[in-house]
Amino acid sequence: MFDLDLRSRKPIYEQLIEKMKEMIIHDVLKPNEQLPSVRLLAKQLTINPNTIQKAYRELEREGYIYSIPGKGNFVANKKEAIYDEKVKQLEENILKLCQEAFYIGIKKEQIFSIVERAERAIRGGEEDDSNS
Amino acid sequence: MFDLDLRSRKPIYEQLIEKMKEMIIHDVLKPNEQLPSVRLLAKQLTINPNTIQKAYRELEREGYIYSIPGKGNFVANKKEAIYDEKVKQLEENILKLCQEAFYIGIKKEQIFSIVERAERAIRGGEEDDSNS
DNA sequence: ATAACTGTATTATATTAAATAATACGGTTG
DNA sequence: CAACCGTATTATTTAATATAATACAGTTAT
CATH class of the missing domain: 1.10.287 (Helix Hairpins)
Structure with missing residues (x-):
């Protein structure tokens, strides 16, 4: 779902941020849709959970997603x-x-x-x- | 002459490259004009000569300047x-x-x-x- | 309530690019 | 030949990125 280049000179978390922003803006990811959990996505992408977390927190800071501790991360409805x-x-x-x-x-x-x-x-x- | 931000997240050599490209394109630095020597500029900017050299070589690779070993670096006339x-x-x-x-x-x-x-x-x- | 999920936080370590430092070699100029 | 130039090389330091290993707390379903 989120294919990114692990051998790029560009940081992974930045790639992920860009990718998700794109998908959110282009409505591939719908408002209030739940995103893959930090751990699951990390496993799928074979990268570290902390890297996903870093991306998610930045996306939240910019208003693209919101998180509910214990439940998950969701696409913001503030389109x-x-x-x-x-x-x-x-x-x-x-x-x-x-x-x-x-x-x-x-x-x-x-x-x-x-x-x-x-x-x-x-x-x-x-x-x-x-x-x- | 080349004021740049040493505390920036942007690499110094990249800043220098951009700065000089700008000055060359905007004719602040005229064709065939001699640039400050690697060592002198490094001293003026209080940074390492190798960093200047790195910028100069990249500028030469892109055709903005040319160098004559033993003489100096000069603005290209291929405007x-x-x-x-x-x-x-x-x-x-x-x-x-x-x-x-x-x-x-x-x-x-x-x-x-x-x-x-x-x-x-x-x-x-x-x-x-x-x-x- | 407890197992299995979630997000979050912390600390330590590894890896890499950027930058520094110290030299050395050779061309140019006066 | 002394004093500049560009260039090259190697080692080291620094900072950002990424990994790793845990820990803690909220949610959900059984």
């Missing part, structure tokens, strides 16, 4: 809060990249075309559910 | 090649961010407005030399 946070992050990153781009002389239109290319890539690869 | 590479990188990064944004439902117009905000930030903070 909107997460979404807003994500949008804010994306805005910051895009803003930063654009500033850098403008700084070295790239024109606004050039960026627009990149944005449109990105849109086509998305629209081509997957359909919008809102009017299907 | 265009560097620029093209930088543009390509930016395009990739922007594309990636946009795809992620679209994926969670952000509209194209929303991104356009971010781009325009970035442009205003740049145009406001510094003037364009091309018609001054």
Whole structure:
């Protein structure tokens, strides 16, 4: 379910955090759905339970999941809060990249075309559910 | 000249690489200009010469600078090649961010407005030399 | 209540990348 | 030749990541 690269230069817990964020945002993991227990997931991934715990705690700190001691970890139902946070992050990153781009002389239109290319890539690869 | 954060979680040599790339791209460091020697810069920044050397070698590998053993390290005159590479990188990064944004439902117009905000930030903070 | 799950916490250890340190060799310059 | 340069090598230190072994407490079902 959560396949990650153990030989990567990127820390395992970071990979797991990213993976789960993605799955939560993309609704692969539904709100209030129970996540695999720390110990079980550690066994499945053949990594240490503490590493899972570290990832879960960070995800909780950021509002993606919540935990009930003795019961388990669950996907947060604050989808909107997460979404807003994500949008804010994306805005910051895009803003930063654009500033850098403008700084070295790239024109606004050039960026627009990149944005449109990105849109086509998305629209081509997957359909919008809102009017299907 | 190269002020960097020694207490950062980011490796010093990476910070130095980024800093110098920026200065080279923005023409603060002119083509064929001699860079401070490995030993001198290390003394100035109170860090180890090997760390400078590591940064310089990476910058050379990427074509930003060239070195003449016994003489010194110099800014590459392949500005265009560097620029093209930088543009390509930016395009990739922007594309990636946009795809992620679209994926969670952000509209194209929303991104356009971010781009325009970035442009205003740049145009406001510094003037364009091309018609001054 | 007790066994078998859960999350949480703590401490110690191992592993790895980043950074330091100490040298050495050879080219360049004056 | 002295004083710079870049380069290379090896050993060591440091800090983050990951592992390991436990322990404690809440939950659930029997």
